[in-house]
Amino acid sequence: MIKFFLIVNKQGQTRLSRYYDRVEVQKRTLLESEVIKLCLSRAKDQCSFIDYKDFKLVYRQYAALFIVVGIDESEIMFNLDKVHIILDEMVLNGCAVETNKSRILAPLLVLDKVGDS
Incomplete structure (x- = not known):
């Protein structure tokens, strides 16, 4: 199941966020900052799949934007x-x-x- 969908710029600012589970605003802010740090710190030659807490992050960079999808273990693309x-x-x-x-x-x-x- 898809947990959330984010579009983030290289400066670490969230441009779009969509959550498919109920998440409090404070937890969203913390989650987004951690996810952004993880994705921005990775080299371009590294895998686009990251294990993060109880789900996986799948991301892709397009120019200055990162598209990040949080999925649970049962989701297979x-x-x-x-x-x-x-x-x-x-x-x-x-x-x-x-x-x-x-x-x-x-x-x-x-x-x-x-x-x-």
């Missing part, structure tokens, strides 16, 4: 390559460039057609 394609269609150099669902999914449909033939 399949088709990670498709997730990257979707994010690449939506975000370019840290800016949201596309929000139209059909345009975002168009490259995946092409890949599925090529794979079927």
